[in-house]
Amino acid sequence: MKNKAVVLGANYYIGLSIIRCLGIHNIPVVAVDYSKKGTYGFHSKYLSEKLIGPDCKKDPEGLLSFLIDYAKKQEMPPVLFPTADGYAEFIDKYLPTLSKYYLINQTEQGLFTKVINKETLHSLAKEHNILVPETVYVNEVDFEKKVEENIKFPCLVKPTNSPEFVAHFRKKLFKVYSMEELKDAIKKSEDANLEVIIQRIIPGFDDHMYTFDAYLNQDSKVSHWMTCQKLRQFPINYGASVYTVQKHVPELYEIGGKFLEDIGFKGFAEIEFKKDADTGKFYMIEINARTTNLNSLLYKAGINMPYLAYSELTGQLPEDYAIKEDTNIAFWYGYEDLLAIKAYRKSKQLALGEILKTFNRPKAYAIWDVKDPMPAFAFLGNKFKRVFSKIGEKFNS
Incomplete structure (x- = not known):
């Protein structure tokens, strides 16, 4: 009897990629979500159980x-996988209790939250001499002057x-062009009881965004890693990856x-750099202190991060490995990439020729998998339902 893998979240392709990465090794995978609506990961053939x-x-x-309650019914403790920041913070908050019933990479309570939170992450980075964008805090004395002079x-x-x-806002940040816009953005955030910081924009187009993806063993040592370069994201300029290529950058x-080892991190982490x-x-x-958008790319390039976690926690970690060459493989989330391309073209940030030449690469798809096609069909079905619903609303109005 194998330990089960419990995946928290199946309504997005990150959860789906974890399910597949474990399921191909015949590991019993259990997906937990709060709703069946739009949860296309529930349609994967690799799932053993679907729980609401x-x-x-x-x-x-x-x-x-x-x-x-679920873990108590199992013969062996399950391995727990978060698929989003909210789940990672949940695990962090209840780590002492959850660790009694589940196998979890991270053993230091508070570390997940510390690296997810921008303010505490920046303090941590500065302690370890890591460059971060110049930042001003809203509660600083003379913060307006500091913004005008330093930011x-x-x-x-x-x-x-x-x-x-x-x-709350359906966007990752506010980009402001004047003190008036800055004050307005701060007020909107305060009205929503959300803390914000003010940062300098690091110069460079979206292809200046890179990731360092790594697995750290229970001794907090990097055992597996690779690096990637974003080419397009959505929303454009300050969004999530929709087209990213594996690119070997030793400096990252x-x-x-070194940073992740120094802070005692364990398990999978992705550091985003500009x-x-x-x-x-x-x-x-x-x-990102959990599996990310690029998981299908990492797997296709040769590193199965969820399987590494499962293997180490239930037995033995596979031998160290890193991708130290350019494989030319690209992660592609086609649906949002089409929206991104439209926005890049409209804003004249990318020429059509520049876009077309990027597609001549082997691809790791966000949702589509010829061996597990039903989630993609479910995803498309959800999109068509929304379109027809909007058409119906206009027709009846």
């Missing part, structure tokens, strides 16, 4: 009890807690690997 539980944001105590306009108003900000290992177009220096932007 409480929402981690609306009823975290309820989800905790739900997971404990300058345009600048970014970013949340310290991204999941809550995105849930030197920066990111390369300053003027200086060539890499600035740390954020850390």
